[in-house]
Amino acid sequence: xxxxxxxxxxxxxxxxxxxxxxxxxxxxIGKRLGQAAVAAxxxxxxxxxxxxxxxxxxxxxxxxxxxxxREVLRHSTAHVLxxxxxxxxxxxxxxxxxxxxxxxxxxxxxxDRATFSDSDLERIEAEMSSIIAADQAFVRxxxxxxxxxxxxxxxxxxxxxxxxxxxxxxxxxDAGEVGADAAAVSIYRNLDADGAVCFxxxxxxxxxxxxxRLGAFKLMRVAGAYWxxxxxxxxxxxxxxxxxxxxxxxxxxxxxxxxxxxxxxRRLGVELDLFSFPDEIGSGLAVFHPKGGIIRRVMEDYxxxxxxxxxxxxxxxxxxxxxxxxxxxxHLDWFADGMFPPMELDGGTDYYLKPMNCPFHILIFRSxxxxxxxxxLRMFEFGSVYRYEKSGVVHGLTRVRGMTQDDAHIFTxxxxxxxxxxxxxxxxxxxxxxxxxxxxxxxxSTKPDGKAVGTDEEWAEATEALREAALTKDLTLVLDEGGGxxxxxxxxxxxxxxxxxxxxxxxxxxDFQLPQRxxxxxxxxxxxxxxPIMIHRALFGSVERFFxxxxxxxxxxxxxxxxPVQVSVLPVADRHDDYAYEVAATLTRAGRRVEVLDGHAGxxxxxxxxxxxxxxxxxxxxGDDDVEHRTVGVNARRSEQPERGVALDEFATRxxxxxxxxxxx
RNA sequence: GCCGGAGUAGCUCAGACGGUAGAGCAGCUCACUCGUAAUGAGCAGGCCAGGGGUUCAAGUCCCCUCUCCGGCUCCA
Numbered sequence: 001x002x003x004x005x006x007x008x009x010x011x012x013x014x015x016x017x018x019x020x021x022x023x024x025x026x027x028x029i030g031k032r033l034g035q036a037a038v039a040a041x042x043x044x045x046x047x048x049x050x051x052x053x054x055x056x057x058x059x060x061x062x063x064x065x066x067x068x069x070r071e072v073l074r075h076s077t078a079h080v081l082x083x084x085x086x087x088x089x090x091x092x093x094x095x096x097x098x099x100x101x102x103x104x105x106x107x108x109x110x111x112d113r114a115t116f117s118d119s120d121l122e123r124i125e126a127e128m129s130s131i132i133a134a135d136q137a138f139v140r141x142x143x144x145x146x147x148x149x150x151x152x153x154x155x156x157x158x159x160x161x162x163x164x165x166x167x168x169x170x171x172x173x174d175a176g177e178v179g180a181d182a183a184a185v186s187i188y189r190n191l192d193a194d195g196a197v198c199f200x201x202x203x204x205x206x207x208x209x210x211x212x213r214l215g216a217f218k219l220m221r222v223a224g225a226y227w228x229x230x231x232x233x234x235x236x237x238x239x240x241x242x243x244x245x246x247x248x249x250x251x252x253x254x255x256x257x258x259x260x261x262x263x264x265x266r267r268l269g270v271e272l273d274l275f276s277f278p279d280e281i282g283s284g285l286a287v288f289h290p291k292g293g294i295i296r297r298v299m300e301d302y303x304x305x306x307x308x309x310x311x312x313x314x315x316x317x318x319x320x321x322x323x324x325x326x327x328x329x330x331h332l333d334w335f336a337d338g339m340f341p342p343m344e345l346d347g348g349t350d351y352y353l354k355p356m357n358c359p360f361h362i363l364i365f366r367s368x369x370x371x372x373x374x375x376x377l378r379m380f381e382f383g384s385v386y387r388y389e390k391s392g393v394v395h396g397l398t399r400v401r402g403m404t405q406d407d408a409h410i411f412t413x414x415x416x417x418x419x420x421x422x423x424x425x426x427x428x429x430x431x432x433x434x435x436x437x438x439x440x441x442x443x444x445s446t447k448p449d450g451k452a453v454g455t456d457e458e459w460a461e462a463t464e465a466l467r468e469a470a471l472t473k474d475l476t477l478v479l480d481e482g483g484g485x486x487x488x489x490x491x492x493x494x495x496x497x498x499x500x501x502x503x504x505x506x507x508x509x510x511d512f513q514l515p516q517r518x519x520x521x522x523x524x525x526x527x528x529x530x531x532p533i534m535i536h537r538a539l540f541g542s543v544e545r546f547f548x549x550x551x552x553x554x555x556x557x558x559x560x561x562x563x564p565v566q567v568s569v570l571p572v573a574d575r576h577d578d579y580a581y582e583v584a585a586t587l588t589r590a591g592r593r594v595e596v597l598d599g600h601a602g603x604x605x606x607x608x609x610x611x612x613x614x615x616x617x618x619x620x621x622x623g624d625d626d627v628e629h630r631t632v633g634v635n636a637r638r639s640e641q642p643e644r645g646v647a648l649d650e651f652a653t654r655x656x657x658x659x660x661x662x663x664x665x
Numbered sequence: 666g667c668c669g670g671a672g673u674a675g676c677u678c679a680g681a682c683g684g685u686a687g688a689g690c691a692g693c694u695c696a697c698u699c700g701u702a703a704u705g706a707g708c709a710g711g712c713c714a715g716g717g718g719u720u721c722a723a724g725u726c727c728c729c730u731c732u733c734c735g736g737c738u739c740c741a
Contacts, residue, residue, distance in 0.1 A: 105736095115668065115669065116668095116669075117669070117670080118669075118670065220735090221669085221670090221735055221736070222668085222669055222670090222735085222736085223668070223669070223735065223736030223737065224667060224668025224669065224736065224737055225667095225668080225736070225737045225738090226667080226668095226737055226738065229737075229738070230738085231666075231667070231737075231738045231739085235667060235668060235737080236668090236737090237668075237669085238668090238736070238737075240735090240736080266733095266734095270675090270676070271676080277732090277733090279714075279731075279732050279733090282732095283731090283732070283733090337739090338739090338740085385741095387740085387741085389739085389740075390666050390667095390738080390739065390740095391666065391732095392666065392667070392668095392736090392737080392738085392739095393666090393738085393739065393740070394733095395734095398741085399740070399741080400741090403741070405741070492741090504740085504741065505741085506741095507741070538741070540741085541741040542741045544741085545741055546741090570700095570701085571698095572698080572699065572700050572701095573698040573699060573700095574698055575698080576698095599697090599698065599699085602703080602704075603697085603698085603699055603703080603704055604698090604699055604700065604701070605699080605700095605701070605702065605703065605704090606702080606703050606704080607701095607702095608701050608702055608703095609701095609702035609703055610702085610703090611702090612701095612702055613702080619701075621700060621701055622700090623699095623700050624700090625700085626700095633700065633701070635701055635702095641701095642700090642701050644700080644701095
């Protein structure tokens with residue numbers, strides 16, 4: 001028998017008999033590797049562990065405790081889920097079941113339009129456990145299209161996928177199931193100990209060799225989902241689960257979820273008394289309470305300051321306007337679904353709540369003739385807009401029906417557009433960093449399919465200008481095909497928060513359309529009329545969303561400059577009250593936000609606890625020694641150990657510096 | 666908008682079978698005067714989301730609406 005050479009990722013190579021399987025190689029390298037293996041890559045191509053090696057190859061064995069290994073575990077666990085559901089729910093059709101971040105899901109259509117309820121999850125989990133205990137083998141096979149159709153004769157979704165692949169119309173989802181370039185479809189069967197087929201799925205693989213090799217899993221929730229994501233298509237029942245290499249990793253994941261829940265801005269909003277959504281007002285419409293109001297005001301004040309320095313001029317516009325304005329702008333043609341219905345006034349004139357600020361700023365531009373000398377003209381407004389979001393999408397402060405955008409429109413010459421975009425991106429990233437967000441990537445959204453105004457050439461030019469600006473930054477740029485607004489492409493800045501979630505923050509859009517629709521022009525140096533272009537941009541996106549993101553990013557523990565209460569002063573006993581109020585007055589004069597918690601709020605320990613729970617950055621305890629020496633005891637939020645005997649002046653200076661430099665955390 | 670779940674005191678939650686609502690924390694009062702994460706006692710607090718129905722009787726059962734939660738679709 002001839003030998004083949006297997007080269008491993010570390011560059012070492014080994015000789016094996018031709019026909020040796022990947023599993024055998026793994027076992028030969030080490031017993032533990034053999035057990036930890038879930039799949040492998042041969043020359044970069046995924047294979048199962050049972051794959052025989054018939055020539056010299058580069059081999060990477062994928063183990064269960066890596067991202068790729070977990071993906072295999074999750075995908076294989078999804079198959080077990082589907083098998084369990086088909087066992088428990090006769091007639092169930094299974095659609096697709098991929099691995100996703102941290103887990104997997106599988107979509108089903110149940111007989112008689114039945115639905116899953118939460119209590120079904122336990123039964124299904126138990127069934128899955130018994131399947132795993134039965135140690136079923138995963139066995140790959142390739143069949144031609146007609147055979148595939150026969151195999152899945154009673155599975156309409158699988159048949160649809162096969163037909164689509166055959167017609168060469170497979171999209172990414174289908175490719176995940178069968179491999180887009182396959183002349184045949186690949187299927188996986190689960191076989192029990194007797195070799196009987198328990199379950200068959202259309203699937204590209206790879207999979208673990210048998211269910212015994214799966215790790216720890218948990219079904220998380222049931223949800224509705226549309227077949228192929230089409231809201232006009234059939235609605236399927238989706239089950240989400242999570243799966244990990246072992247029980248410990250699963251527990252850690254569940255713990256992380258609890259952590260995320262603890263910093264949920266909706267929860268902290270109540271606990272810290274920042275904002276609320278009274279039912280009496282309506283869904284998606286927030287009120288900010290005094291403490292949230294302080295944070296918001298400080299956020300906005302600093303933004304104004306920075307905008308002023310960056311050459312923006314401040315404008316104001318009303319919340320409602322006559323219909324004609326949004327007809328000219330195109331909003332009623334393209335954005336009507338997102339607008340509140342009109343109110344009829346003045347004997348038949350329809351007025352609309354504004355969903356965007358741009359037409360108003362345009363009218364300001366057009367209020368008189370403009371010279372090239374005025375450009376770029378940057379108009380800024382904290383503009384409140386109202387959008388009729390569908391009832392199911394409203395979500396805390398991050399998706400609301402009434403919001404305030406830190407909106408600006410830059411009117412500039414086409415020639416200057418590139419320069420302006422680059423400096424704008426610098427401005428955006430620098431401002432976000434001051435609020436504590438420093439981890440970004442960029443997304444470029446292009447012309448939406450069918451829902452856009454303007455020619456392809458104009459779109460291409462605008463898109464290219466954005467791309468070029470984006471490329472000057474040392475950041476990842478991802479493409480969002482068809483994700484632009486109806487009037488132009490956009491770059492959005494996606495920020496990653498303290499626990500790794502990404503949020504869409506700033507958007508920058510180039511617009512050739514609205515200047516045309518409103519017939520904007522300026523007089524050039526050549527004394528001719530020229531069309532300006534517009535850049536729409538919002539840095540926070542919406543103040544509400546940005547607020548919500550910051551709450552979660554800081555887990556409610558705002559840095560000093562944003563904290564609603566920066567310092568709590570706690571007199572040890574009644575006889576220290578006068579001094580405590582004097583300390584508070586001194587700090588207040590120095591610009592601090594201070595509260596005094598005296599004996600009415602309970603014993604000293606209880607008051608400290610209370611201030612800590614409210615995440616106040618500095619708790620000052622003052623007693624006899626402090627009165628005598630004009631000092632304070634400093635219990636900083638970030639430190640374990642309180643300091644005693646700090647001079648009041650010194651403390652005031654320290655906090656003032658921290659506040660002015662906007663130290664994060 | 667669609668699928669699933671839920672709405673009881675400011676917050677977190679109890680309330681088998683239908684018999685008319687309870688706790689902890691927060692709040693208020695009093696006592697305590699305390700040196701770094703919960704002093705004690707007392708008081709007050711609810712149209713059980715809203716509306717309709719079944720019933721002698723509804724927080725509990727049925728229907729509708731609203732709101733929230735988890736997803737899908739959409740999006741700042």
